[in-house]
Amino acid sequence: MITRRTAxxxxxxxxxxxxxxxxxxxxxxxxPAEIADGVWLIEGAQDxxxxxxxxxxxxxVMLRTDQGAxxxxxxxxxxHGAALRDxxxxxxxxxxATLNTxxxxxxxxxxxxxxDRPILxxxxxxxxQAQNAQALSEGLYRILGGWMRGTVPLPAATAVTGxxxxxxxxxxxxxxxxxxxxxxLALLDPTTGTLIAGDLLFLxxxxxxxxxxxxxxxxxxxxxxxxxxxGIVPGHGPFMRDSRAFAQTRAYLDAFQDRLGRAADxxxxxAETLAAGPMPEFAGLGANPEEYHRAVVQRWRDFExxxxxxxxxxx
Amino acid sequence: xxxxxxCDRLANGAAALAQYGGGIAPxxxxxxxxxxxxxxxxxxxxxxxxxxDWRADPRMRVLTPRNAEDASHVPIMxxxxxxTDPVTRIVITIDYSPLPLALIFHPGRALPxxxxxxxxxxxxxxRATALADGVPARMGGAFIDAMGGGCSAPAVAHTxxxxxxxxxxxxxxxxxxxxxxxxxxxxxxxxxxxxxxPAHHLTDLQLxxxxxxxxxxxxxxxxxxxxxxxxxxxxxxxxxxxxxxxARDSNGYRFSGEVRA
Ligand SMILES: [Zn+2]
Numbered sequence: 001m002i003t004r005r006t007a008x009x010x011x012x013x014x015x016x017x018x019x020x021x022x023x024x025x026x027x028x029x030x031x032p033a034e035i036a037d038g039v040w041l042i043e044g045a046q047d048x049x050x051x052x053x054x055x056x057x058x059x060x061v062m063l064r065t066d067q068g069a070x071x072x073x074x075x076x077x078x079x080h081g082a083a084l085r086d087x088x089x090x091x092x093x094x095x096x097a098t099l100n101t102x103x104x105x106x107x108x109x110x111x112x113x114x115x116d117r118p119i120l121x122x123x124x125x126x127x128x129q130a131q132n133a134q135a136l137s138e139g140l141y142r143i144l145g146g147w148m149r150g151t152v153p154l155p156a157a158t159a160v161t162g163x164x165x166x167x168x169x170x171x172x173x174x175x176x177x178x179x180x181x182x183x184x185l186a187l188l189d190p191t192t193g194t195l196i197a198g199d200l201l202f203l204x205x206x207x208x209x210x211x212x213x214x215x216x217x218x219x220x221x222x223x224x225x226x227x228x229x230x231g232i233v234p235g236h237g238p239f240m241r242d243s244r245a246f247a248q249t250r251a252y253l254d255a256f257q258d259r260l261g262r263a264a265d266x267x268x269x270x271a272e273t274l275a276a277g278p279m280p281e282f283a284g285l286g287a288n289p290e291e292y293h294r295a296v297v298q299r300w301r302d303f304e305x306x307x308x309x310x311x312x313x314x315x
Numbered sequence: 316x317x318x319x320x321x322c323d324r325l326a327n328g329a330a331a332l333a334q335y336g337g338g339i340a341p342x343x344x345x346x347x348x349x350x351x352x353x354x355x356x357x358x359x360x361x362x363x364x365x366x367x368d369w370r371a372d373p374r375m376r377v378l379t380p381r382n383a384e385d386a387s388h389v390p391i392m393x394x395x396x397x398x399t400d401p402v403t404r405i406v407i408t409i410d411y412s413p414l415p416l417a418l419i420f421h422p423g424r425a426l427p428x429x430x431x432x433x434x435x436x437x438x439x440x441x442r443a444t445a446l447a448d449g450v451p452a453r454m455g456g457a458f459i460d461a462m463g464g465g466c467s468a469p470a471v472a473h474t475x476x477x478x479x480x481x482x483x484x485x486x487x488x489x490x491x492x493x494x495x496x497x498x499x500x501x502x503x504x505x506x507x508x509x510x511x512x513p514a515h516h517l518t519d520l521q522l523x524x525x526x527x528x529x530x531x532x533x534x535x536x537x538x539x540x541x542x543x544x545x546x547x548x549x550x551x552x553x554x555x556x557x558x559x560x561x562a563r564d565s566n567g568y569r570f571s572g573e574v575r576a
Contacts, residue, residue, distance in 0.1 A: 266324050267321070267493050267495030269546040271378040274380055275332045276327075297388065311574055312560065312571050314482070
C-alpha cells in the first residue's frame with residue numbers, strides 16, 4: 001500500500017502546491033545549427049510540454065539580415081525566449097523582427113524577449129493569442145513550473161498577410177494558410193530555398209490536433225508541396241533536404257482520420273478509441289501514444305457527428 | 316482480462332488496451348481503498364446507501380484518459396460484464412468534484428456496460444460501483460490527472476454556444492453487429508455553479524423495446540458533460556431493434572427518438 005499512497009500523495013501535491021517549488025531548471029542550452037547560408041535552426045525536443053524540456057519543443061528558425069535576425073517563433077517561455085534572444089544578439093547582430101507562425105504557446109510564449117522589435121503574425125493568430133493567452137498560460141505554469149518564471153504572454157503587435165516582404169535586405173515569401181490551426185503562417189526563404197513550414201509539417205513526432213481541420217490541413221500541404229524548396233524545416237522534427245515531412249504528415253492525417261472514422265462507424269466510444277492506441281505504423285513517433293490520446297479527445301466529436309444520424313428531439 | 320470493450324476492432328487495439336490497462340490494479344486487501352482517498356467513505360454513505368460489505372474489484376473495468384485533456388469532456392467507459400454476481404445498478408462518483416454523483420445506471424436487460432463523458436476540474440479518482448441485493452458492492456475506478464499537456468495545453472477555453480440552438484436534438488445509431496447503441500442529446504447540462512446560469516440538466520434517460528417495455532435507465536446529474544453521448548451494449552435479441560429513447564430534464568422538457576437496425 002505504501003507505493004499507492006505515495007503515488008496518490010504525489011498526485012495531490014501536484015494539485016495543491018505550485019509546481020514552481022518542484023522544478024529546478026538547469027537553464028536552456030541551445031544548439032543552433034546553420035542549415036543553409038544565413039539560416040539557423042534551433043531544434044526543439046520531439047516531445048510534449050514537460051519539465052524535462054522546459055517547453056522548448058518547437059523548432060525556431062533565425063534568418064540573418066543586414067539589420068539582425070528575422071526570428072521565426074519565439075519559444076515556449078520567457079526564459080526560453082531570452083536564451084534565443086541572447087543567441088541572436090551575440091551571433092546575428094540583434095533582432096530585426098519576429099514572426100509567430102500560429103497561436104500554440106510553444107511558438108510564441110517567448111515573445112517578451114523580442115518586444116523591443118516588431119512582432120508579426122497573421123490577423124487571426126493575433127486574435128487567438130489574445131483570446132487564449134490566460135488559459136494557455138495557466139496550463140503551462142502547471143506543467144512547466146519554474147521554467148515559466150516571468151512569462152507573461154505577449155500577443156504579436158503587428159498583423160501581416162501572405163505575400164512578399166523584405167526585412168533587412170532579405171526577401172521573404174509569406175504564405176497564409178490554415179489547417180493545423182485556424183491560421184498558420186509558412187515562410188519561404190527564396191535566397192536559400194528553405195521552407196519554414198510551422199506546424200503544418202511534423203517529422204518523426206506525432207502531429208498535434210487541438211485546433212485541426214484535416215481537410216484544410218491537406219489543402220495547405222498541397223500548396224506548400226507545390227513550392228520548390230531546397231530544404232524543409234517542420235514545426236517539430238528534424239530539418240531535411242527531401243520531402244519526407246510531407247509524406248509522413250499527410251500519411252498521419254489520413255491514417256488518423258481513417259482510424260477515428262472507423263471507430264465511430266463501428267459504435268466504439270471515445271474512451272475505447274483512445275485506449276486502442278495510435279495507428280500501429282505511427283506508434284513509435286515522438287510524443288506518441290500521448291499525442292494520439294489527446295487527439296482522440298480533441299477531435300472525437302467531428303467523427304461522432306458524422307456517424308450518428310438525427311433520430312429525434314424535444315417531444 | 317476479458318472485457319466487452321471493442322478496442323480489438325481497431326488495428327493493434329487489443330494489444331494497446333492490454334498495455335493501457337483500465338481500472339484498478341488487483342488489490343491485496345479487497346476492502347481497502349486502492350486510491351486511499353478520504354472521500355470514498357463519505358461517498359459510500361451518501362451515494363451508495365452505505366453497503367454493509369464492499370470490495371475493490373479489478374473486474375469492474377473503467378477506461379479513462381490519464382489526463383483530462385478537455386476538462387468539460389472527459390470520456391469514461393465502464394464495463395462490469397466481467398462480474399459473475401448480479402448487477403442492478405452502477406453508481407458513478409467523482410471523488411473531488413463539488414457535485415460528486417455523476418449518474419446511476421440501471422442496466423436492466425442491457426449489458427452492464429456504459430460509455431459517457433463528464434466534466435473534471437480537479438485531479439482525483441472516478442469510481443464505478445456495482446450494486447445488487449445480497450452481494451457486496453464492487454468498486455472499480457481510475458485516477459484522472461487534471462493537467463493537460465497538448466500543443467494547446469490546456470484545451471483552449473470554450474465559448475459557450477447559444478444552448479437554444481438545436482436544443483434537444485437527438486442523434487443516435489444502433490450497431491446490430493456489436494450490439495452497441497449510441498445516443499447523443501444536445502443539452503447544456505448546466506451545473507448551476509457558474510455565475511448567473513441556473514442549473515439545467517438531463518435527469519433521466521430510458522431505453523424501451525418495440526413493445527414499450529423498459530430495457531435500461533440512467534439517472535443523470537450535473538457532472539455529465541454538455542451535449543452528452545451515451546454508449547450502451549444490448550444483447551443480440553434487443554440489438555435487432557427498434558429501440559426507443561426517452562429522456563427528461565430538470566426544467567420539464569422531454570426528448571425522444573428511435574433507432575432501428
Ligand atoms: Zn501547433
